[in-house]
Structures are given as C-alpha cells and as structure tokens.
Amino acid sequence: MNPTIHSVTQRIIDRSRASRQDYLGRMNELAAQSPQRGALSCSNLAHGFAACGQDDKDTLKLMNKANVAMVSAYNDMLSAHQPYAGFPDIIREAAHGMGSAAQFAGGTPAMCDGVTQGQPGMELSLFSRDTIAMSTAVALSHNMFDATLLLGICDKIVPGLLIGALSFGYLPTVLVPAGPMPSGLPNKEKQRIRQLYAEGKVGKEELLEAESKSYHSPGTCTFYGTANSNQLLVEVMGLHLPGAAFFHPNTPMRDQLTRAATEQVIRLSRPQGGALGLGDMVDEKSIVNALVALLVTGGSTNHTLHWVAIARAAGIIIDWNDYAELSSVVPSMTRIYPNGEEDVNAFHEAGGTPFMIGELLNKGLLHNDVETVVGHGLERYTQMPALESGKLVWRPATTKSLRPDVLSSAAEPFAPDGGLKVLEGNLGRGVIKVSAVAQEHHRVEAPAVIFNDQNELKAAFDAGELNKDCVVIVRFQGPQSNGMPELHKLTPYLGVLQDKGYKVALVTDGRMSGASGKVPAAIHVYPEASAGGPLARVQDGDRVCLDADKGSLSVDIDEAEFASRELARPDLSGYQRGFGRELFGWMRHAVSTPEEGASIFGNQPL
Structure with a gap:
C-alpha cells in the first residue's frame, strides 16, 4: 500500500473512532430487529401491502422473503433521470423471479444545475441534497423493507440518496445508474x-x-462534471455492480444490469442469509478509495463538499487536508472535458472504471480489502460486463488503455498528482482544481475587482472594465448568503480575458463544480462573506495573490488596517424570496461550513 494512502486512512480511522463506533452501534441495534416488517402490527402491515397484488401480499406475509424498496429520483424533464421511468417494472419482474417483492417506496426531488444555472432556482440546488436525504429517510421509514435500490445519478441526488440511506445503513443497498447519453457536439x-x-x-x-x-437525448450529460463523478466514485466504492456506470440508457445492457442489481441486493438481504448493510460497506477505506478516484480523474470539486457529508452520515470525519495529501501522491490518469476534449463515453471505451481500478490496485493506491455489493475485495471491480447470447457476464477488463489520449496507465500518467489543492491565507480557506489550469496560470497576483452578485460581472465585461490583469472576487455566494450556487456562467467571460493575454483568477465563496476549467479559481472560500469572513473586507484595487503551488490565498495589506475595515453588507433580500427561496431560509441559517460538508445536519457526524 502506498504509505501516504495508508497514513491518511489511518488518520481518518483514528479521528473517527468514537463517531464511527456510535454509528455502527446504532445500525447493529436496528439490524437486530430484522426482518423489519415483522415488528409491524397486523394493521400496519395490511396498510403496507394493501395496493399489492395477491402474490406480493402472500410474499410479504412471510418474513423469510425479501421486500426491496425502490427510492427514485425519476422525472421526465431531466435527461439523466427520464430513463428511470421503466426501471420499476424491470425491478419488480426481477424480484418476482427471486421469489421476492419490490415496492416503490418513494420519490425524491431531482433538479438540474444545467437548467437552473445562473437562475434563481440554482440557489436551492445545494440544499436539495439534504432535502433528498430527508426524502429518502421518509421513503424508508415505513419499516417494510429488507433491502434498498437507489435510483439517482446527478449532482446532489446521489449524495442525498446516500446520506438518507445511511440512516438505514443496516439494509443492503445498491445504487442503480441509468447511464450517459451518446456523445453529441464535441x-x-x-x-x-x-x-x-x-x-x-x-x-x-x-x-x-x-x-x-x-x-440531445435521454441520459446524463457526457462531460465529466458532478453527475459522472458521482457514478465513478460510487463504483469505486463498490456500491454499483462492476462496470455499470457508463453504459447508455434504454439498451439491453442497461436493462440487464438493472435486473442483476435487483437480484444481487436480494441475495444480500437478511431473508437470504446476508449480514452486511450499506453502513458496513461505506467505511473509512471505501471513502478513501472514493477520494483517490476523484483525484485521479480530476473530478468535480463539488465532492469536497458532498463526500464530506456522506462520510459524516456514516460516522466518518474527513477534511480538505485529507484530499490535498492524497492528491499529492495519486497520478492524473484522465483527460475528460473540462480537463480534456473527450467525454465519459470515450473514457468508457478506453477501458473505463474497471481498467482504472486495476491500475490503481496494482500501484497500491486503492484499498482492496473492502466490502462491496458483490463480495469482499475491490479486485472484483476490474471486470467489465458483457452480453453473451443475451446473458449478462463479466470479463476481465483490458490490461491496456484503448485510448491512451483519454485514459492513461498509472505508470505513465498525464501528471504526477491529482491537481486538487487547499488554499489558505488572510482571505480564508478554500480549494482549487488545477488539473486543467496551465502551469503559467497557477500563480496570479493582480488588483482585486469586487462583485457582490454574479450578474454584475457580465455588465463589467461588456463595458470593457475587465480588460486588464485582475483577481475577480465574487462574494456573498456562500451557503449562508444565497445557498451557494454554482457560478458556471462566469467561465466563458473569464476564459475570454485569459485568452486575450490578461492574468486573471477567480476567488469566491461560491461553487464552480465539475466545470472548473482553465481559469484558476479559488472556490468554497470560508469563512464566507455573510459570516463576516475576510472577503467582506476586500476592496477594489487591493493586491490579491492566488498561488496554487504554495497553497496561499492572500491580500497584501497591513493586518491592523485590514481588520479595522468595515464589513461590506449588501442587501441580500433579493436572493432570499421568490422561486421558493423563502422556504429554505432556515437552511441558510443552519448550514455548516464547506469543509464540514455545507450541510444542514450540523458540523458533527449524524
């Protein structure tokens, strides 16, 4: 095992010992009550299967038969989730074939950051994750179930489903992907x-x-943003079937994988003799494996929030230093947009997740001794599914990348590190992804240009006011201010300035996510401006330095003078009313810091 991977893992284990033991103790108490519907009264149980056909009623009366809960983020507006419309019928049929039952336990919200980008709805996006977690808990709270299938794929949805399901971590759980759309415009x-x-x-x-x-079609967007990062990380954690992430929707392969996921979660259930639940599989080693996968692929910076929150839901405490230390020793193995020109379909065709896992296991960069939904040992995930005469089989993954321009070997990576850095200084603490940033842009020192609203930047750009070296500070974009929206709409403008030859960087207490690209961006900076953070004291013209190589983020000003400045206090009421934003006011007040997961569930493990 790589010594740094080992030491970071051990540090997380030591840090989390008390909270992890508390979590596992709670899950063991709940598991001891299985089968869960056996604890229901006759009236409870009759309500629980009243709408079922007679065969399912007969099955659910027996405590030695499994009942699978489906929790789905289906809706037919969003391309990634529209394919889930037909999954319940496939799942029920597969469950019946195993002598079991499956019920649609509940739905969760599913919003698309692509639709809401730059719009008021985007200010609900981050909080939708914790809303999804609570929706998942409501769905599973009926106590009717022996196993869970989670149907979700995009940005906040997979983290929310996992956080919610981990409160029921005594139940075996498999995540069921729907797959990306075919490649469109390059x-x-x-x-x-x-x-x-x-x-x-x-x-x-x-x-x-x-x-x-x-x-252009049903399926996940094909660039390597948060949605596809979700899929890769979940697979490396052993919570998908091996190789399941990136097959297209509405294909025979996708349908067979969905059937197989149903059959497998039933095999894991207690009525079938299973003993492990989701909480056993999401442990310190599997969390580290997820972080390594994120860093190796230059994945979404949103996961410096989401995987912190997922880990805490399992009693595990991680922080940004863990990410940064892991990033220093793992190679950069992919070139997928925005870190390259190709998409996840090209990554999959090159050998995909199974090839990548094999490479990392051989280099001692992943923990093999983990529990997965297909058994002990991550080496099971070095196989790729295939259809033989319509039957699903698994074959060993390629031992050589079929697209070395997209997916490298671990021995000959595109870069020696993962490209994620922690920045810290008198402007606060944040993160930066430099995997797509040219070396000459890793350090930018220039006068600050201050905006309190992302829409102000376009007006300044159109007026030619940004045609100069500058560090653009977009503040009051943190979770307490307005829900921490992603600021993708800034990227084209800043890219134009950089292409003109100006030295330009972005500093914000907001998010940029998987679209973080060629412009250096210090994001998730906290304490945020609304909490009295240093960004609220910066003024136009202050000399600001972002240095990704040294890990510093600072303003060049006398300490006493800076501390004496009055905090900026813009009117934020326009962020907090309309489009449902008034319903989320309590979340803005309750949210934790970005390094604690930006969660309403507090800064302590659940």
Whole structure:
C-alpha cells in the first residue's frame, strides 16, 4: 500500500473512532430487529401491502422473503433521470423471479444545475441534497423493507440518496445508474461557441443550436462534471455492480444490469442469509478509495463538499487536508472535458472504471480489502460486463488503455498528482482544481475587482472594465448568503480575458463544480462573506495573490488596517424570496461550513 494512502486512512480511522463506533452501534441495534416488517402490527402491515397484488401480499406475509424498496429520483424533464421511468417494472419482474417483492417506496426531488444555472432556482440546488436525504429517510421509514435500490445519478441526488440511506445503513443497498447519453457536439466546439457568444460574435440562436446538439437525448450529460463523478466514485466504492456506470440508457445492457442489481441486493438481504448493510460497506477505506478516484480523474470539486457529508452520515470525519495529501501522491490518469476534449463515453471505451481500478490496485493506491455489493475485495471491480447470447457476464477488463489520449496507465500518467489543492491565507480557506489550469496560470497576483452578485460581472465585461490583469472576487455566494450556487456562467467571460493575454483568477465563496476549467479559481472560500469572513473586507484595487503551488490565498495589506475595515453588507433580500427561496431560509441559517460538508445536519457526524 502506498504509505501516504495508508497514513491518511489511518488518520481518518483514528479521528473517527468514537463517531464511527456510535454509528455502527446504532445500525447493529436496528439490524437486530430484522426482518423489519415483522415488528409491524397486523394493521400496519395490511396498510403496507394493501395496493399489492395477491402474490406480493402472500410474499410479504412471510418474513423469510425479501421486500426491496425502490427510492427514485425519476422525472421526465431531466435527461439523466427520464430513463428511470421503466426501471420499476424491470425491478419488480426481477424480484418476482427471486421469489421476492419490490415496492416503490418513494420519490425524491431531482433538479438540474444545467437548467437552473445562473437562475434563481440554482440557489436551492445545494440544499436539495439534504432535502433528498430527508426524502429518502421518509421513503424508508415505513419499516417494510429488507433491502434498498437507489435510483439517482446527478449532482446532489446521489449524495442525498446516500446520506438518507445511511440512516438505514443496516439494509443492503445498491445504487442503480441509468447511464450517459451518446456523445453529441464535441466539447471543444461547444466551448468555442460559448466564448463567441460571451464576446457578442454569435447570437442566441447559434448558441441554443450548439447547446441542443450537446444535450440531445435521454441520459446524463457526457462531460465529466458532478453527475459522472458521482457514478465513478460510487463504483469505486463498490456500491454499483462492476462496470455499470457508463453504459447508455434504454439498451439491453442497461436493462440487464438493472435486473442483476435487483437480484444481487436480494441475495444480500437478511431473508437470504446476508449480514452486511450499506453502513458496513461505506467505511473509512471505501471513502478513501472514493477520494483517490476523484483525484485521479480530476473530478468535480463539488465532492469536497458532498463526500464530506456522506462520510459524516456514516460516522466518518474527513477534511480538505485529507484530499490535498492524497492528491499529492495519486497520478492524473484522465483527460475528460473540462480537463480534456473527450467525454465519459470515450473514457468508457478506453477501458473505463474497471481498467482504472486495476491500475490503481496494482500501484497500491486503492484499498482492496473492502466490502462491496458483490463480495469482499475491490479486485472484483476490474471486470467489465458483457452480453453473451443475451446473458449478462463479466470479463476481465483490458490490461491496456484503448485510448491512451483519454485514459492513461498509472505508470505513465498525464501528471504526477491529482491537481486538487487547499488554499489558505488572510482571505480564508478554500480549494482549487488545477488539473486543467496551465502551469503559467497557477500563480496570479493582480488588483482585486469586487462583485457582490454574479450578474454584475457580465455588465463589467461588456463595458470593457475587465480588460486588464485582475483577481475577480465574487462574494456573498456562500451557503449562508444565497445557498451557494454554482457560478458556471462566469467561465466563458473569464476564459475570454485569459485568452486575450490578461492574468486573471477567480476567488469566491461560491461553487464552480465539475466545470472548473482553465481559469484558476479559488472556490468554497470560508469563512464566507455573510459570516463576516475576510472577503467582506476586500476592496477594489487591493493586491490579491492566488498561488496554487504554495497553497496561499492572500491580500497584501497591513493586518491592523485590514481588520479595522468595515464589513461590506449588501442587501441580500433579493436572493432570499421568490422561486421558493423563502422556504429554505432556515437552511441558510443552519448550514455548516464547506469543509464540514455545507450541510444542514450540523458540523458533527449524524
């Protein structure tokens, strides 16, 4: 085992010892009551299966038969979740074939950051994760179930489903992906059209045509943002079936994988003799494996929030120093947009997650001794599913990348480290992803230009006020201010400035997520401005330095003078009413810091 991976894992184990033992103790108490519906009164149970057919009623009367809960984020507006419409019928049929039953236990919200980007709805996005967690708990609270299938794929949805299901971590659980859409307009061309639009060189009609060719069918968006990072990390944690993440929806392979997931979760259930639940599989080693996978692939910076929150739901405490230390020793093995030009389909065709896992296991960069939904040992995930005469089988993954320009070996990576850094200084503490940032842009020192609203930046750009070296500070974008929206709409403008030859960087207490690209961006900076953080004291023209190599984020000003400045206090009421935002006010008041997961569930493990 790589010594740094080992030492970080041991540090997490030591740090989490009390909270992890408390969590496992609670799960063991609940598991001892299984089968859960056996604790229900006759009236309770009759209500629980009243709508079932007679065969399912007969099954559910028996405590030696499994009942599978489906918790789904299906809706037919969002491309990633629309394929889930047909999954319940597939799952019920597979369960019946195993002599068991499956019930649709409940639905959760599923919002798309692509639809809400730059819109008021985006200010509900981060809080939708914890809403999904609570929705999952409501769905499972009926105490009717022996196993769980989680149907969700995108940004806040998979973390929310996991957080909620971990409160029922005594139940075996499998996540069921739906897969990405086929490749559309090449990412390089999409990016080119976006920048032309930002410069006013093409109109809205041309931009919409390009976007429609990029996002064009059912399935997940194909760039390597938070949604596809979710899928890869969950697979490396052993919570999917091996190789399941990136097959397209509405194909025979996808349907067979869904059937197989149902059959497998039934095998894991206590009526079938199983003894392990989700809480046993989400342990310190599997969390470290997820972080390694994130760093190796240059995945979404949103997971410096989400995986902290997931870990805490299992009694495990991780922090950004763990990410940074792991990042220093793991290689960068992928070039997937925005860290390259190709997409997740090319990654999958190159050998995908099974090849990557094999490479990392051989290098001692992943823990093999973990529990997964297909048994003990992560080496089981070095296999790729295939269909033989319509039957699902698993074959050993390729031992050589089929697209070395997209997916490298661990021995010859694209870069020696994972590209995620922690920044700290008199402006606060944040993170930066530099895997797509050229070395000459790792350090930017320039006068600050201050915005309290992301929409102000476009007006300044259009007026030519940003045609200079500058550190753009977009503040009051943290979770307490307005729910911490992603600021993707800033990327084209800042990219244009950089292409013109200006030294430019972004500093924000908001998010950039998987779309963090070629412009250096210090994100998730806290204490946030609304909490009286240093960003609220910075003024236009202050000399700010972002140095990713040294890990520093600072303003060059006398300490006493800086401390004496009055805090900026803009009117934030426009962020907090309309589009349902008034319903989430209590969450803005309750939310923890980004390094604690930006969660309403507090800064302590659940």
